[in-house]
């Protein structure tokens with residue numbers, strides 16, 4: 050079969066012919082119909098995030114059709130539409146058994162530690178396959194496996210409850226899902242903070258109150274919009290020192306800031322005014338769980354989670370086209386998400 054693979058860090062991906070993967074007794078073989086090109090993949094190619102062993106087929110946002118099921122697979126059949134949870138876990142360790150499988154002691158990630166979805170076929174444990182209803186496209190099923198699920202996990206980590214206010218710092222792919230999911234979870238008001246007027250207009254269409262951070266300090270504006278209180282939940286999905294500080298600074302008494310944007314920089318908190326004096330919390334967020342994916346797929350089936358603005362292009366399973374998309378992501382000039390359609 051054809052696969053587009055990383056053979057050496059720092060070099061373009063290559064098209065290769067490799068065998069169709071073998072299917073174990075509890076695995077399914079999935080014919081890939083859509084695979085999202087994620088910013089993480091750009092980091093793997095560049096060597097700024099660890100990946101391997103090489104050569105490796107990238108692609109952790111995958112949806113397709115079950116082509117073959119192992120002898121012990123009970124609840125999936127050939128022809129079923131599925132999308133794939135990218136965390137391969139043992140199912141038995143302390144973390145797996147306590148619904149925190151993203152910390153599995155033997156955890157691996159599709160398209161990073163094992164061959165992923167930039168290929169015609171992929172084999173995964175059957176329990177990693179989430180049923181994809183006919184109402185949800187393969188493209189949307191694929192991208193839900195990464196950015197939307199991080200947003201959902203972050204809002205759950207924030208313990209968002211009905212009637213609370215939410216500020217989302219960053220109106221890109223994660224932010225667009227977060228704006229919708231916060232409303233589904235019952236937020237009274239959702240504020241979208243960004244400096245890009247096009248993204249702010251899109252967030253407003255999805256029900257958010259836009260806050261243009263290029264026009265003034267968003268912390269002051271969020272206090273003004275909330276009658277001086279601040280927001281109950283602030284979600285940072287960009288990964289910048291400045292926006293992490295703004296997220297914490299905009300919290301109300303008992304507010305929770307969740308940091309989901311990747312960043313290796315230090316940031317500053319005024320411990321008395323920002324945290325102690327308000328009993329505020331700063332919470333980290335990493336990945337998501339299989340259960341959350343099943344809920345997301347159902348929200349998409351019901352039409353509550355609209356991802357039509359998130360897929361901005363498709364490319365064939367060809368190394369040159371995929372490398373071009375990754376180049377533009379690297380230069381921050383790409384659309385929200387491009388999906389490979391093998």
Ligand SMILES: [Zn+2]
Pocket residue numbers: 087088089109110195196
């Ligand atoms: Zn991703």
Ligand SMILES: [Zn+2]
Pocket residue numbers: 138139140141142143144145152153154155156
């Ligand atoms: Zn485990």
